[in-house]
Amino acid sequence: VSGRWSVDQVLALAPDAASATTARTLATPSPWSGTGATSDLVWGLCAGSGKSPYQAIVDLSGPAYKCSCPSRKLPCKHALGLLLLWAMDAVPVAAEPADYAESWRRSRAERAAAAAVKPRGERDEQAAAKRAEQRAQRVEAGLVELERWLRDQVRSGMSAVSGSYRHAEPVAARMVDAQAPGVAAQLRRLSTVPASGDGWPERLLGGYARLHLLARAHAQLDTLPPELAATVRSYVGFPVTRESVLAEPAVTDDWLVLGVRDVLDGTIPSRRTYLRGRETSRWALLLAFDPQGMFGANPDAVLRPGTLLRADLHYYPGRPPLRVALGFRHGEPVPAPAPEPTLDLTGQADEWAAVLELDPWAGDWPAVVRGIPVADGAGWRFAEPDGASVALRLGGADPWVLVAVSGGHEVIVAGEWSAEGLRPLAVWHGEAAVPL
């Protein structure tokens, strides 16, 4: 049986901040009765405002939640409160689940078995092929327009948009119509660059150039190596179904969870979870999207840094391979020792250069490095004992937890490496991972 989850781990399941707060008020023994836990089920009765108490059940292997309360949030505050109580060791272990918990689990298992894949009809396939063809034509026409727009910007001069933070909005909207959402998102990010202060022309031209490169690459998609073509298609925004990825061969390994970052300023909020295989030493990125920024119900989005999960990962096509779909889990996440950095800072910079050679559009790449956070004027750097260092990208956050864990000594940090420096996501304090 894996260890109980930590309180933070449970709170990460909350669909929103308000749920986390109300759940904490329920994380006391008082409102609860008849609580119990087996290795994969936790259940209990929670006194509510009504006559009869609510039945809350959590299947830890999902995790999946069931509660008789009328809340539409998943998990509801009762399920979260119950998990918190369990995380605090305040739920007794039981030999057998309570009846209502057992019958819920059985019905879930039956439903899962019934939902076997239904074969698609031939007619569906024809329709899908036709839709794909239409989409390819729309994207092609859109990228021709994009290329024209980019050349116009360079011809008429970028100084015309100085200080603007939405100059590329119209063309971004056009790319949405052209079914190239990836290009649209990049244009929206570029839109704000002329208002981003010193050095904006350098950054803006770089952004234009990468889009130009993308349009050129897309124009000769058929001649590119298949992996590069897949990378180009993914930046343009062609969808890849999870099913097709799961149909690819699996990479089975003990995957160490290195760091998690929520990107809430994008069009659709996303959670990025970085993994590294213990035997294969391969990097992997799990992406979860949710329009409301609620990741609690998504089993791909609730892994915690410092745990190890034996699982089958399936890589999305592209080079270098990074994004994965999580397939079969061979077990539950278990606490893991700290990762061993395999590269020093120089080696990491070389790896980053190699990544850009394969994918010139790459924004960042996972890294595990050893060093010391050091104040440097207004900013912070991450240094090796001999003084060699890179900038820390803190994005407005303060570095103090990292500094406290380091104490001026070397620490192991997992994060995202980019042209701007290292963005720390987790630091190891002895055997324990501390999310940053």
Place this chain on the structure above:
Amino acid sequence: VTGYRELVAAATVGLAQRPLSITVLPEPATSHSALLDTDPAAAVLDAAALLDAARRASGPVPASVQLPAPADADTAPELRPVAASIIAGVLRDGPADLLADLLAAAARAGFRAPAPLVPALLSVAVSSTALRPAVAATLGRRGSWLAAQQPDWLRVADAAAVEPGEDAWETGRLAERRAWLAELRRGEPDAARELLAAGWAREAGEDRAELIAVLAAGLSAAYEPFLEAALDDRKADVRRRAAALLARLPGSAYAARARARGTGVLSVERRGLRRRLVVTLPTEPDDAAKRDGLDPRPPDRRVGAKAWVLTQIIAAAPLELWPELLGDDPAGLVRLPVADDFGTDVHAGWRTAALRQRSAEWARALLHAGDAPQPRPGWSSDEALAALLPADERQTRAVQLLRDTGRPGVTEAALQGCPPPWTRPLITALMGFLARGVDTAQPGQIGALLPVAARGLPVDGPVDYAAEFRRLADEAPQTTVLPTAYRRAADILDLRRRFHEELH
């Protein structure tokens, strides 16, 4: 050679105005120079794409920085994970006094705060001074090292006992200088006095106020000339502290002046067997009185100007004056009715005097007099007075209040003034008071007592008070605040018990 800078310059102005012909690109893109598009704008974008990739790939080049001196290794262990997660939870959700209790218990058991929590603990102690001693006590060397990196945090760390270095007096921080001076005064009081006086004129105002406060411990008549001179200090805090210290020197000129001002403001009037205190309102304070710290401006509109001066005169006068002058002991004097509604003003003065002159006898008498709690600003509280009593007497007083079914506001303050471990009679009296419940006390009064009980009841003994509280929660009238208050208190007791078990 056309570099990235030239490309940016041309694209910023616009190729329409500033045409750019690219012939050769710099390394590592040189070999691709021939691949550029024939359209000038596309060629600029091609070149920019190549050079942008090269620029980004050269990305974070290792550069040299000055490394900080690392923290020394700690001898105290960090709190273990379960205890650490309890601290993290209370830090997030409160209450703050529970956090202070848990941290203090951790420090007593020889633990320090886990490094990842230290920044949040320091930050919360910046805004809450009551938390500072407990946070400072759990910092360890790692925490102190971190605190030294921010001035606000350093003030928190200084709440712990500071070990002053050899040249602390000349070069140390204020906290180190204070500690150094206190140490020297214990060993060589005369040398300490001379040293302080010699450099006094050069000290900053804030430092003077802090250093003069060090003299409170082991105060002697030898300091009178120094303190008398400090009454003329530019800084109000220094003058105020000097006056408070002089008031504790019975033979001082200041005490004589305060005595002279006090003589005549109070007298006993007898009518048959009944006695009462009569006030003679003082005149506007003269310059000498102002120099001795009398402030003519009342702190609040509710206090009259003359009544305020009266309070201050009584607060400054040596307490021995009143039995001599009025012919009764403190216990008798505080019970006398005061004419013309000046009772609060007279008692406010006595209360402040008892605190300044550290008189347990007057504190005892005043606590028994039964004044309403906090009737006005400038009123020294029951809690502060009770702190002058020996610990066992404080517990006895709390026991008495609980048996007498308590007085709102007073009972919980009295209980709060009893440092754990609580004696058996105190716990019995408390549980008895709660058991009588709403038959004898208002729900609000019981509700106010419960957080204090949850902090003070023992969690290392055989009795499970949390279970007891949950039983009382079921029995209490469900329409009142009590069921919730009892359950919350029970949860705090559970939390304390789990924390306690983690420490041992």
